[in-house]
Amino acid sequence: MTNRLNLLIDKMKELNVESIFMTSKANIYYYSGYLTEPHERLVAIFVDQLGAPLLILPEMEKEDAKATGWAGEMLTYDDQTNPWSLFQDYLHKTKRNIFSIGVEKGHFTLERYDQLSSVIPGSKVLDVSNLMNDMRVVKDKKEYAILKKAAVLADFGVEKGIEALQDGASEMEILAHIEYSLKREGIREMSFSTLVLTGEKTASPHGNPGTKQLNPGDFVLFDLGVIYDGYCSDITRTVAYQTISQDQKKVYETVLSAQVAAIQASQIGVQIGQIDQTARQIITDAGYGKYFTHRIGHGLGIDVHEYPSMHGANTVPLKEGMCFTIEPGIYIPGVGGVRIEDDIFMTKNGPEILTSFPKELQIIS
Numbered sequence: 001m002t003n004r005l006n007l008l009i010d011k012m013k014e015l016n017v018e019s020i021f022m023t024s025k026a027n028i029y030y031y032s033g034y035l036t037e038p039h040e041r042l043v044a045i046f047v048d049q050l051g052a053p054l055l056i057l058p059e060m061e062k063e064d065a066k067a068t069g070w071a072g073e074m075l076t077y078d079d080q081t082n083p084w085s086l087f088q089d090y091l092h093k094t095k096r097n098i099f100s101i102g103v104e105k106g107h108f109t110l111e112r113y114d115q116l117s118s119v120i121p122g123s124k125v126l127d128v129s130n131l132m133n134d135m136r137v138v139k140d141k142k143e144y145a146i147l148k149k150a151a152v153l154a155d156f157g158v159e160k161g162i163e164a165l166q167d168g169a170s171e172m173e174i175l176a177h178i179e180y181s182l183k184r185e186g187i188r189e190m191s192f193s194t195l196v197l198t199g200e201k202t203a204s205p206h207g208n209p210g211t212k213q214l215n216p217g218d219f220v221l222f223d224l225g226v227i228y229d230g231y232c233s234d235i236t237r238t239v240a241y242q243t244i245s246q247d248q249k250k251v252y253e254t255v256l257s258a259q260v261a262a263i264q265a266s267q268i269g270v271q272i273g274q275i276d277q278t279a280r281q282i283i284t285d286a287g288y289g290k291y292f293t294h295r296i297g298h299g300l301g302i303d304v305h306e307y308p309s310m311h312g313a314n315t316v317p318l319k320e321g322m323c324f325t326i327e328p329g330i331y332i333p334g335v336g337g338v339r340i341e342d343d344i345f346m347t348k349n350g351p352e353i354l355t356s357f358p359k360e361l362q363i364i365s
Helices: 003-015 025-032 059-067 083-093 110-119 129-137 141-163 171-184 199-203 246-265 272-285
Strands: 019-022 044-048 051-058 073-077 100-103 124-127 195-198 219-224 235-241 297-299 306-310 323-326 329-332 336-339 342-347 350-353
Touching: 003 019, 003 025, 003 044, 003 129, 019 025, 025 044, 025 129, 051 059, 051 083, 059 073, 073 083, 083 110, 100 110, 110 124, 129 306, 141 171, 141 219, 141 235, 141 323, 141 342, 171 195, 171 219, 195 199, 199 219, 199 329, 199 336, 219 336, 235 246, 235 336, 246 272, 246 323, 246 329, 246 336, 246 342, 246 350, 272 306, 306 323
Parallel strands: 019 100, 051 073, 100 124
Antiparallel strands: 019 044, 044 051, 195 219, 219 235, 297 306, 297 323, 323 342, 329 336, 342 350
């Protein structure tokens, strides 16, 4: 059994959690080392205070799971077999009398709730999301090394995006060059759909890249990340193409000042909300407060957006080993926008910036 599972069981005993039935892709990977995309099929880990965790997965993935080092028991099924019935048989065979079972409420579907309830009728189904989040929020040395490498590859992606800027280039052409270059580096999957926006489209924080062509005077916003060894990176850089107006420059410098201040405010013991408020105050004082329309950032790890949410009302204090983004932005409809984002790892000496692509204003000629 992995050390992570041992720690989880210890925590379950401490909190009096009888059993857990986890199904999220991220937690399956975290506790088993097996990374898979199950689609509609059931992949789960069942663990209780007795130990001996059970991995439930399709028969066709059995050898792949074994190759990752999973040494615990497996329950496999083919596409004609109901895995819930097999799980029920397993509980009867091992004489498990389940009175309560924890699930990840934000991930567990209503359909699966009904199926699980039919397997253990009369048992209480509880939400253990907070427990699962707390177990993953502090990263170890191995996770740190992986996250750092993922950040280096994100830097490379921005470099390739800037390399593709030229008159008339479309957003999708620039995007294609980024992803092609990363594929050549061995990256199979991006953390999320790569974002390349130009001109007034940069005013949409989550806009859709298209066939819009690049013109002199445009801001170009890159938001991208890669999945490396199961962990995500996430970087945003905004550059100007050929020329820049004084108004654009003021927006950029305001965002940069807010981002730098928020990173400096990220110290162990500081409440997360204070970091958001630090950046927001600078943007508000510059007259752009209503144009900063999202939180300062989010947790980062196996999921690109994971606990904690870095919003202004969050009172959770920062701890050594946390990894998160700092990404203030200003978005002026019909005009354009700027976002600058870095991946931050909390060390005992303060914040370490994992992404290192230059963020001082660049005018690309």
